[in-house]
Amino acid sequence: MERDVRYETDGHVGIVTLDRPQVHNALRRQTYDELTELVRTTEARALVVTGEGRSFCSGDDVRELMSGGADGEAPRPEPRITPAAGALLDTDVPVIAAVNGPAVGWGMELALLADLRVAARRAKFGELFVKRGLCSDVAGIGRLAQLVGRERAAELLFTGEVIDAERAERIGLVGRVVDDDRLLPEALELAHRIAANPPLAVAALKRGLRRALDPDWNDLGAWVSTTLGELFTTEDHREGVRSFLEKREPRYVGR
Template sequence: MSDILLTEHRGHVTLLTLNRPQAMNSLDYPLYMALEDAVRVSEARAIVITGAGDRAFCSGDDVKQILSKGAPSTPEMAERAKRTGGLTPAADALLHTDIPVIAAINGFALGWGAELAIMADIRVMADTAKWGEIFVKRGLCCDAPGLGRLAQLVGREKASELLFTGDIIDAAEAKAIGLVSRVLPQDDLLPTALAIAQKIAANPPQAVRALKAGLRRTLDPDWRDTGKWAITEIRKLMQTEDAKESAAAFLEKRDPVFTGR
């Protein structure tokens, strides 16, 4: 497995660690693809996902490599997306796996990092971590998970507030609104996530997978249809002046000026 995604097997539990701490574990195209591949080939009974270091779980798309270029994909990513109907391939893997996924949110979870967290079945969060669907601040709409899962977790009104404002919330608020199940000191975070995963992995695996499949059948939308709509909107929005201004302002460390164009 690539060194940008560390894979550790602990019995029937697999720990996946996003390993770009110098870039706050942001996602470039190789990391997106490595994450997708790791989930698709996994034979684990439970997966734990976290980020390297204490600063970030995942800060979303790498602004320098993705958002500032105004292009949503490389040819290989585009080819993968064709197979998922347009849904982000890593999201397709996570949303359709029957393996329980636990997110150990050790730091900032922003943008697609926030999406990654809410795609997990269970979220535990460090008391110093923060979470935010900041797509609107980039002149974009969120990906399919934010549209299809956030309101399930926190209710439509709170989801609307978080999506429309792009507010970043702390761990205490995340726990209060039902976004995460537990808030823990940083040193206790990963051991707790792994303990939950080991408890799940000790149960009959076919029964666990059937339960997860049943939850998806009962609660989830058509992810590929939603993803196709979302990527179409994102591609259009990435060509707007506001989206380009947001990326430029981020790189230039200044406040953006949006014009509605």
């Protein structure tokens, strides 16, 4: 079976590349499973996550993961944290997102789940869940406000606005913006600086940040999945998916 995620090593640094450029690295179930497994089993001292081609990640593959509410029975997620999110939140390995292009929907969640974000100038960011009649995953709720403050987070979540890399840097969503051709070298240089430090101390520091700053991710994940199960059944979700596939403006009705 052809893999959706490519994994390479550069010394003590692991490079995780979403490798579905033909669909802008959209995530299907196989992609989520491979990402989860790679993060849980890596022996690297630091990870760099990026996307193949000109996109970081366009979010869920709508035709596979989100269209159940449009044409068939609505998905009923288990009341638990998304396994890929759980793996990224639980790992003691520092994760750097090298955002090489649009990071929208769960693509933005993936960037938020990293410890550090380096963005190419062509990168864009958007929490698009509201446009599909859904709520974001745990990172959009639990991490975004930590980075940009509650008011800016609320604006991004409630409007579904897509912002460019320069604005993302100004509001603190990303740590640095670099020229497109310098993205991976800059991210790898940062990863190697981290990986050169004592790994036990780095892992302890990451656990300390979780203890000091993070909510109960499992409880939040259960709330998100339960809420998504309800939102998947709404007319607004079905309209959000249909309008996206039909490339037209949606008509929401509040049901």
